[in-house]
Structures are given as C-alpha cells and as structure tokens.
Amino acid sequence: SQQGEEDPQALSIQEGENATMNCSYKTSINNLQWYRQNSGRGLVHLILIRSNEREKHSGRLRVTLDTSKKSSSLLITASRAADTASYFCATDANTGNQFYFGTGTSLTVIP
C-alpha cells in the first residue's frame, strides 16, 4: 500500500530546540503534504512539497523531500509549547486523488 510511516512515533523536546520528524512512503507520488493535529481536533495543513521540489520553507518549518529514498522530513525550528501536537505526512499516488496518511509523530514541547 501507499501508506506513509512517520518516525519517531513520539518525540519530546525542550522549548527552543529543533524538532525533526521523518516520513517514508512506498510508491511514486505527485506531492507530499504535512498536517498537524492537536489532540482530538481537526487536521491543519502545514505545507505541500511537490515531487520535483527538494526543499521548502514556511516560517519555522522546513520540509525536505528525497524521492529516490521515498522519504521526507519536517523540521520545526525554535519549537514552542504551542507546537505540541501530532504531525502527519500525507501522500497522494500517481493515480487517484485520495491521500494516504501516515501513523503520525506525537510531538511534545516542554516549556
């Protein structure tokens, strides 16, 4: 299946530190997106990176994509307590228009 897998499953850091989460997927994609989910809440879109892009920035977020390794990473710099949430990568497939979500990384930022 196309399912993405994030690692680590859980990450706990001190406020101000950087947090890095990784996502791996199995088949070719058009794009990869990162979403954030606060506990029991909806999914908030963070950033989209296309298959022909290698790196993208948005504020304190930096996303990389390595299509040869079928992997992506999300870096949150200078983390804040408010960044505490679960982070998911979602990939499309070259056919169809559904997203496949990974299992998520649960990030805890300790004030």
Place this chain on the structure above:
Amino acid sequence: EPEVTQTPSHQVTQMGQEVILRCVPISNHLYFYWYRQILGQKVEFLVSFYNNEISEKSEIFDDQFSVERPDGSNFTLKIRSTKLEDSAMYFCASSRNRRDQETQYFGPGTRLLVL
C-alpha cells in the same frame, strides 16, 4: 480565510441507528472527501466525490455508507445502520482541483460514538 465546516461536532448514537454527518466545503472547491480516524489510529480515506458522483472509494466504504450533495453547499455522509466499530472521528475535506497538486483542506471533524 475560507474553511471547511462540519456539524455536529459530536454525535452519540445507538448501534443500528442511522446517522448523517454534514459538511460545508469551501465554496469554490469541486472535489470533496470523507476520511475517518479511529481513536489512536491513522486517518483513513473513505470516499471522494466530484460532479455529483463518487470518484473513488476505499474498502471501508461499504453499502452501509453513502454520500450526497443535496444542495449547492452541503456534502453529507450517511451511515445507514451504525456498528460499534464505526465509532471514530470523521473528517470532511475539499480541494479545488483533483490531482493538480492541490491541497485538501480538512474540517474540524465530527466525533461519532456508537453505543
């Protein structure tokens, strides 16, 4: 900024009952989706909808499920006879285009509890 809305935010129902979950997608979007997330598990695709018909559905989306766009703004998911295992958070999403590298925007979800 436009957003996807969903109602109700929470619903409790008895096993065997029918439920209808409602969504209002972003107004200029043409593709609509339902996903679900069982507690502690990953978000799973259910169905996509375009031009008043289902364009894709997953194995989860069996005969107990149906979707409808009854008017120009609402998009609904109906579960005809709920089972205990239907308890989950249900997310609606919409996008402007199909696979044109467009973001899917998600609603806040409806938490369904089947007793």
